[in-house]
Amino acid sequence: MSASVLYDVPGPKARRRNRLYSAVSALAFLGLIAFIIYRLDETGQFQAGLWDDYQYANTQDRIVEGLLTTLKTFALAGAFSLVLGVALAAGRLSDHRWVRWPTAVVVEFFRAMPLLIMIFLLYYAYFDTQPMWALVIGLALYNGSVQSEIFRAGINAVPKGQGEAAYAVGLRKTQVMTNVLVPQAVRSMLPSIISQLVVTLKDTSLGFIILYEELLYVGKAFAERTPPENGVYAFIPMVIVFGSIYILLCLALSGLATWIERSTQRSRKRSAAPARGAATAAAPGPDSTRGDASPPEPPKAD
DSSP states (O other): OOOOSSSOOOOHHHHHHHHHHHHHHHHHHHHHHHHHHHHHHHTTTTOGGGGGGGGSHHHHHHHHHHHHHHHHHHHHHHHHHHHHHHHHHHHHTOSOHHHHHHHHHHHHHHHHSOHHHHHHHHHHHTOSSOHHHHHHHHHHHHHHHHHHHHHHHHHHTSOHHHHHHHHHTTOOHHHHIIIIIHHHHHHHHHHHHHHHHHHHHHHGGGGGGGTOOSHHHHHHHHHHHSOOBTTBOOHHHHHHHHHHHHHHHHHHHHHHHHHHHHHHHHHHHHHHHHHHHHHHHHSOOTTGGGOSSOOOOOOOOO
């Protein structure tokens, strides 16, 4: 019986016990799903008539308008959060204490502040007639503070020797950041940056709390205004339709991140190939230490 470094390999009794636990857990999970479906069916959520409203062109146009509004809000909030994240990360990495400490306070404050409370404060204090900006600024402040920590962690993850070598050749700190550290840190930061952008996209749904007509607000309005059949509102169709749209948007954003990462890897490989070829051509051959001239022939005897 082979042993593992992290744990002992289970014996026959333990394997049987694990299979039993897995089967019981699977049956419990399936039973829970069946109970949820039964309760939804009992309340009439699977009636075919609840889908009738989604067949009209007016409904489809409203869904498209809500989708475009959500994408517009996400584009603004995502761009502002990235810009704010870069600025806050630069402040956290500053050599000056009077810059570094206030920036750390700002980052920790907006990371700890609940996003919904922030959106409410912005809406009722400044943007009660423009709910979009309350949502955009709230998302930018929260996600920008999180993005700043991602940027800072990615830059600090670069080996210190890279920065020390750049300083040794006379580069200033700004040049070291832009030319040496940041390009290398992008590879480790990109998955986390995209993950936080996905969070930003999903958090745009909080706009319905302040009556901003984004995608979730449109779906909730459809579900509540649909004439009920036997006292039933069409919440399950709303969840299926609008939840699928959010899932597709997040998958598209993740696919874009994967494409960008693969493109950067291919460009690095293409740029590294000529450098390796030049180094191989410049390397001395096995006979280069002897020179090109042939050794002199010994003098012939008369």
